[in-house]
Amino acid sequence: MTLQKALVVGTGLIGTSAALALREKDVAVYLSDVDPDAVRLARELGAGRRWAGEEVDLAVIAVPPHLVGERLAALQKQSAARAYTDVASVKADPIADAERLGCDLTSYVPGHPLAGRERSGPAAARVDLFSGRPWALCPGAATGTAALRLTRELVSLCGAKAVVVGADEHDSAVALVSHAPHVVASAVAARLASADEVTLALAGQGLRDVTRIAAGNPLLWRMILAGNADPVAAVLDRIAADLASAASALRSGDLDRVTDLLRRGADGQGRISA
Amino acid sequence: MTLQKALVVGTGLIGTSAALALREKDVAVYLSDVDPDAVRLARELGAGRRWAGEEVDLAVIAVPPHLVGERLAALQKQSAARAYTDVASVKADPIADAERLGCDLTSYVPGHPLAGRERSGPAAARVDLFSGRPWALCPGAATGTAALRLTRELVSLCGAKAVVVGADEHDSAVALVSHAPHVVASAVAARLASADEVTLALAGQGLRDVTRIAAGNPLLWRMILAGNADPVAAVLDRIAADLASAASALRSGDLDRVTDLLRRGADGQGRISA
Numbered sequence: 001m002t003l004q005k006a007l008v009v010g011t012g013l014i015g016t017s018a019a020l021a022l023r024e025k026d027v028a029v030y031l032s033d034v035d036p037d038a039v040r041l042a043r044e045l046g047a048g049r050r051w052a053g054e055e056v057d058l059a060v061i062a063v064p065p066h067l068v069g070e071r072l073a074a075l076q077k078q079s080a081a082r083a084y085t086d087v088a089s090v091k092a093d094p095i096a097d098a099e100r101l102g103c104d105l106t107s108y109v110p111g112h113p114l115a116g117r118e119r120s121g122p123a124a125a126r127v128d129l130f131s132g133r134p135w136a137l138c139p140g141a142a143t144g145t146a147a148l149r150l151t152r153e154l155v156s157l158c159g160a161k162a163v164v165v166g167a168d169e170h171d172s173a174v175a176l177v178s179h180a181p182h183v184v185a186s187a188v189a190a191r192l193a194s195a196d197e198v199t200l201a202l203a204g205q206g207l208r209d210v211t212r213i214a215a216g217n218p219l220l221w222r223m224i225l226a227g228n229a230d231p232v233a234a235v236l237d238r239i240a241a242d243l244a245s246a247a248s249a250l251r252s253g254d255l256d257r258v259t260d261l262l263r264r265g266a267d268g269q270g271r272i273s274a
Numbered sequence: 275m276t277l278q279k280a281l282v283v284g285t286g287l288i289g290t291s292a293a294l295a296l297r298e299k300d301v302a303v304y305l306s307d308v309d310p311d312a313v314r315l316a317r318e319l320g321a322g323r324r325w326a327g328e329e330v331d332l333a334v335i336a337v338p339p340h341l342v343g344e345r346l347a348a349l350q351k352q353s354a355a356r357a358y359t360d361v362a363s364v365k366a367d368p369i370a371d372a373e374r375l376g377c378d379l380t381s382y383v384p385g386h387p388l389a390g391r392e393r394s395g396p397a398a399a400r401v402d403l404f405s406g407r408p409w410a411l412c413p414g415a416a417t418g419t420a421a422l423r424l425t426r427e428l429v430s431l432c433g434a435k436a437v438v439v440g441a442d443e444h445d446s447a448v449a450l451v452s453h454a455p456h457v458v459a460s461a462v463a464a465r466l467a468s469a470d471e472v473t474l475a476l477a478g479q480g481l482r483d484v485t486r487i488a489a490g491n492p493l494l495w496r497m498i499l500a501g502n503a504d505p506v507a508a509v510l511d512r513i514a515a516d517l518a519s520a521a522s523a524l525r526s527g528d529l530d531r532v533t534d535l536l537r538r539g540a541d542g543q544g545r546i547s548a
Contacts, residue, residue, distance in 0.1 A: 114476055114477075114478040115478065116478075116480070133478060134475055134476050134477075134478065136476060161475075163472065163475045163476060165472050165476070169472065170476075172473075173469075173472060173473040173476050174476060176465055176466070176469060176473055177466075177469075177473060177474070177476050177477045177478070177481045178476070178478065178480060178481065180462075180465075181462050181480060181481050181484045181485075182480070183517065183520050183532075183535070183536075184458060184461075184462055184484065184513075184517065185480075185484055185539065185543075186535055186536050186538070186539025186540070187458075187513045187516040187517050187520070187535060187539065188454075188455050188458055188513060188539075188542075189538075189539040189540070189541075189542035189543040190516060190535060190538035190539045190541075190542050191450055191454075191509060191512065191513065191542060192450070192451075192542030192543070192545050192546060193538050193539075193541045193542040193545070195447075195450060195451075195542075195545070198437065198439050198443065198447060199446075199447035199450055199451060200451070200545055200546055201408055201435075201437045202388055202408050202410055202437060202439070202444075202447050202448060202451050202452070203388075203408075203451045203546045204388040204389065204390075204407060204408065204451070204452065206390070206452060206455060206456070206459075206486075206487040207451045207452065207455050207546065208546060208547070209483045209484070209486050209487065210455045210458065210459055210483070210484055210486075210487065211455075211539070211542070211543045211546070212480075212483050212484075212543070213480040213483065213484065214536075214539035214540060214542070214543040215540055215543045215544065215547065216536075216540070218533050218536035218537045218539075218540055219533070221536050222529055222532060222533045222536065225524060225529075225532055226524075226527075226529050226532075229524040229525065229527070230524070230525065232521075232524055233520075233521040233522075233524040233525050234521075235465060236517045236518070236520055236521040236524075237517075237518065237521045238465065239458075239461045239462060239465065239517055240514045240515075240517035240518040240521065241514075242461040242464060243457065243458065243461050243510045243511075243513055243514035243517070244510070244511065244514040244518075246457050246461070246507075246510055247506075247507040247508075247510040247511045247514065248507075250499060250500075250503040250504070250506055250507040250510075251503065251504065251507045253500075253503070255496055255499075255500050258457075258496060258499055259492055259493070259496045261457070261460050261461060261464060262457075262460050262488075262490075262492035262495050262496065263492045264460070264463075264464035264467050265459065265460025265461065265462075265463040265464045265467075265485070265488035265492075266460070266463070266488060266489055266490070266492055267463075267464075267467045268463035268464050268465060268466030268467040268469075268485070268488070269459075269463040269466070269485045269486070269488040269489045270489065271466050271467070271469070271474055272466060272474055272477045272481065272482060272485070273482070273489065
């Protein structure tokens with residue numbers, strides 16, 4: 001094992017969950033956060049000890065997407081780690097920030113674990129949050145093999161499955177499988193905000209499933225969507241067009257057009273089931 | 275107990291599940307279906323015995339929405355039961371059919387259990403399918419108290435919660451909480467039909483939840499949507515408008531507009547959680 005000491009920068013849900021998973025594998029974990037209460041809580045949960053500048057093998061930067069670049073630059077300036085990765089849910093913008101700030105790209109592996117909960121903060125952390133989940137890694141032309149090996153080890157120790165993908169391809173993919181579906185769930189759930197009690201009494205499991213992720217933190221999702229605006233907008237436009245077309249078809253009695261959408265939906269759903 | 279003998283007409287998922295629940299409470303259950311194999315399978319599952327014209331307390335008409343009226347008329351003509359209910363997911367059309375066909379409306383209680391599975395047919399039936407679920411009842415001005423009492427007993431024996439609501443109000447409500455969300459789930463899932471393998475590898479639990487119901491039978495849902503076309507179209511138009519507006523706001527950087535939708539979504543979701 002080459003990953004023996006790790007630093008987690010940002011002890012929120014994702015950072016603390018990764019720290020807990022690493023601790024379970026006997027990796028020494030150091031914790032850092034701008035909020036001292038967040039570090040204290042993560043320590044009390046057994047996620048590691050407070051970071052006092054110790055040099056580590058890998059630093060996991062678990063801060064909001066728009067802060068990744070500057071945090072990476074600062075950590076590299078003090079030679080905090082041999083390698084660095086982040087967990088932001090968009091990749092092109094943080095990479096562009098890192099380049100702009102003159103970061104060393106050989107030791108940086110952009111990453112994104114596809115896992116989360118509706119709750120945030122260290123108290124919501126789970127040692128098995130990443131178990132069986134995909135974890136995207138977006139090495140670029142400059143990425144060094146040592147950094148990639150350490151980051152792959154992190155993914156493996158967290159029980160996740162590494163998916164290597166280009167940054168732009170990643171952002172388009174998560175627009176389709178995560179970001180746009182979040183906005184769609186919000187739009188369905190938004191219709192319930194003014195619904196009467198009898199209507200709500202008829203809500204079943206299907207609606208609860210469709211809208212579950214709409215419970216996510218609006219300000220966190222504002223940041224995520226802002227960082228991936230164009231790919232998300234493109235997917236939303238296509239879904240909006242399909243829904244408007246279905247509405248028009250229902251009104252005109254063109255049920256074949258509606259059935260075609262239902263069939264395509266069943267096909268698409270089948271590709272991610274089982 | 276006044277419900278001692280029941281007839282289930284249509285031994286699909288819903289009919290057979292109701293039959294199993296009634297059998298568990300020692301109600302005598304008779305089974306009927308145009309498909310002899312469906313009746314045989316339901317009998318083998320312990321759902322009851324084949325109906326040979328015995329008069330019962332309550333007939334549960336579990337056939338597609340557009341067949342409810344004619345089946346009710348035929349059953350009433352042979353005095354099959356003291357009371358009748360149906361389980362169709364729309365209510366205004368079957369009631370209009372029943373009126374048009376001259377059915378006795380005093381013995382008919384339109385009903386709709388809000389429960390289902392992605393699979394259909396008697397083999398998918400579950401004795402606890404309705405447990406804890408809402409079951410809409412839409413008695414009209416003509417509905418007799420004896421019929422309503424028997425139907426309420428059915429709901430109770432199935433472990434469900436009766437929700438009394440007018441037929442038009444029901445149809446608008448289920449457009450919002452069930453039918454439109456199904457089309458939305460299909461539209462999200464349809465985007466996956468042509469996605470590449472790396473994109474699908476990044477799919478997480480959130481997407482699986484949002485799209486789960488899109489696995490439902492397209493031809494069954496075609497019928498359901500056709501029977502509730504205008505209310506569903508109205509909801510779909512509003513959701514499509516919200517998504518197109520969100521796409522436009524993302525492109526122009528108007529993040530407050532996006533955040534407002536996310537907030538309304540979190541509010542709406544909160545009304546059906548817990």
